Amino acid sequence: MSDTVVRVLADFASGARFEDLPPEVVEETKRILLDSIGCALGGVSAPKGAIGGRLAHLMGEGGSATIIGRGRRASVFGAAFANGELINALDFDAILPPGHVAPYVIPGALAVAEEGHTAGRELITATAVAHEMSYRFGKSMDYHRDTSGEKADTPGVLGFASTVFGATAAVGSVRGLPGETVADALGIAGSISPVNSHRSWLMHAPTSTIKYTMAGPIVQAALTASFSAEYGHTGDQLILDDAEYGYRRFIGARRWAPENLVGELGSTWRFPAESTHKPYPHCRVMHAPFDALTEILESNDIRPGEIEGIRAWGEGWVQLPVWLNDRIEQIHDGQFSIDHGLAVAAQRIRPGPAWQSPEVVHSEQVLGLMEKVTFQGHPDAISALNRDPRSRPTRIEVDARGTTFAAERRYPKGTPSPEPETYMTTEELAEKFRVNAAEVLSPQQAEDAVDALLNLERLDDVGKLMGFVSVA
Incomplete structure (x- = not known):
């Protein structure tokens, strides 16, 4: 055989x-x-x-x-x-x-x-x-x-x-x-x-x-x-x-x-060549919309309370129950809901475990903003996918201060794409590690773990690495 x-x-x-x-x-x-x-x-x-x-x-x-x-x-x-x-x-x-x-x-x-x-x-x-x-x-x-x-x-x-x-x-x-x-x-x-x-x-x-x-x-x-x-x-x-x-x-x-x-x-x-990393703790289909929304809010210093509406255009094929769900009962419901995800991203909280803390997931501010979000399939989504499977055409419009702010994306952050800025660098991944580890490991433990992982080929015993990522 x-x-x-x-x-x-x-x-x-x-x-x-x-x-x-x-x-x-x-x-x-x-x-x-x-x-x-x-x-x-x-x-x-x-x-x-x-x-x-x-x-x-x-x-x-x-x-x-x-x-x-x-x-x-x-x-x-x-x-x-x-x-x-x-x-x-x-x-x-x-x-x-x-x-x-x-x-x-x-x-x-x-x-x-x-x-x-x-x-x-x-x-x-x-x-x-x-x-x-x-x-x-x-x-x-x-x-x-x-x-x-x-x-x-x-x-x-x-x-x-x-x-x-x-x-x-x-x-x-x-x-x-x-x-x-x-x-x-x-x-x-x-x-x-x-x-x-x-x-x-x-x-x-x-x-x-x-x-x-x-x-x-x-x-x-x-x-x-x-x-x-x-x-x-x-x-x-x-x-x-x-x-x-x-x-x-x-x-x-x-x-x-x-x-x-x-x-x-x-x-x-x-x-x-197709390994993709996530800058947000949420379903990947929403990452390009998060990128565009973050650009709008940060470049114009828009606070959540100023937002009158958010309109998103993205991957239309995800208009299935798990993504359209607006009943946020369990923490993980917020990992997929389109409306909830955009409402959390609008809070301008650093992406990490905090995005899924009960205080954020079930907050009145987030749940209220969900009602101001709409989502549609982007008209170029399928043709773009046919040309390049990595492409995720996205448009976001935010109504605030009597004005409509807009931003677009072709590739989400974390994707190895023709746009070099979308590649997630090793230092960015190391910083993501530190954010994830902050409530569990001491800063020194986190640095020891990062060093061990980035130099793993030099480590003579994987058990030493596991010692850095466990708690006393």
Whole structure:
């Protein structure tokens, strides 16, 4: 079976070596780890993050792995579950096709690396492998929206469950498993993968608090698959070749392009060019509107109480219940509501955990301003997407002081785009880390963590890094 898709992926994962990684892959992988661990620190007090921590301790107290931002340790399975939930708690983590990747693929590798006193360069390699593999699955299956002509189509079944393969490969990479064992692990991962339930979640508002497909169960499925193969279970190594009865069929994908999975795999790394970072703790579709709104308010020093109305034009395909929701019952409801997001951005609060504090989410000032917000699809949105998938045409108009102020955007901040100013620099990511860590770590701890992450290839034991991001 040396030529099955599973075996090609397994050979890629087991054969990856740090010294063979291109510099841009190493750099972007460290940036993703910096950003993801920072997002986890920011999510410590969020309901999703707190629940994840409580569940982790049901899986074993006093283990060998750290829950980020906590003082107690847990089992590998428990810590990985909690850290997946923490990374995605604020919806502040990086974006990469098929959507969110980091919360699903980093925690298992991180916990196993800590337990095994693994060197930082091995964690970099595993994380890079996981992101490359997950990105390629994202380009092989249905995405959030497919454009055809002048329409955007949202598939009936979608989600991030395919990240279970990258997550499994990452665990196997850290543990140094041979290719045949990794192939079995990937076959097992496909067979126990959670379903793609994301579309149901999008269509029901207010939404359930689990959000998307929960990160924790996918992380645990990956750990289960990897350890099961290591201990002797065999996996279905034809699961990705069989379009009729295999993974593509039972995960519900209309589109299946396995050539995108294996083409130039190992020789061409594709994920760094589309890795997108978030400057705001809110669904990515609203970031260009936030950029334009912030420009208007700051350049004209407009205070929230002066705003008489906000009109926004953006991605029209998101006019589905989760984004149109105006019933803000749970903290996470504010992570997706278009009206609520613009009302929070108008408060001119520094983006970070404060955006999702109960005092802000449920404040009368924010809830009142929501009623003054309107949103429509931008007339150029689909044609722009067809020309460049990174493009997000946006216009914002603000009525204040008897005047209408306007601003437009083509690409949101955080996107590697033709506009250099939209790229989020490493120092900007480091500052985002400090903001997220401010209520959890001491300033010195935060600086030590940033330094360790940006120089991770020099670290001889990932456990030292985890010491910087835990509390006494």
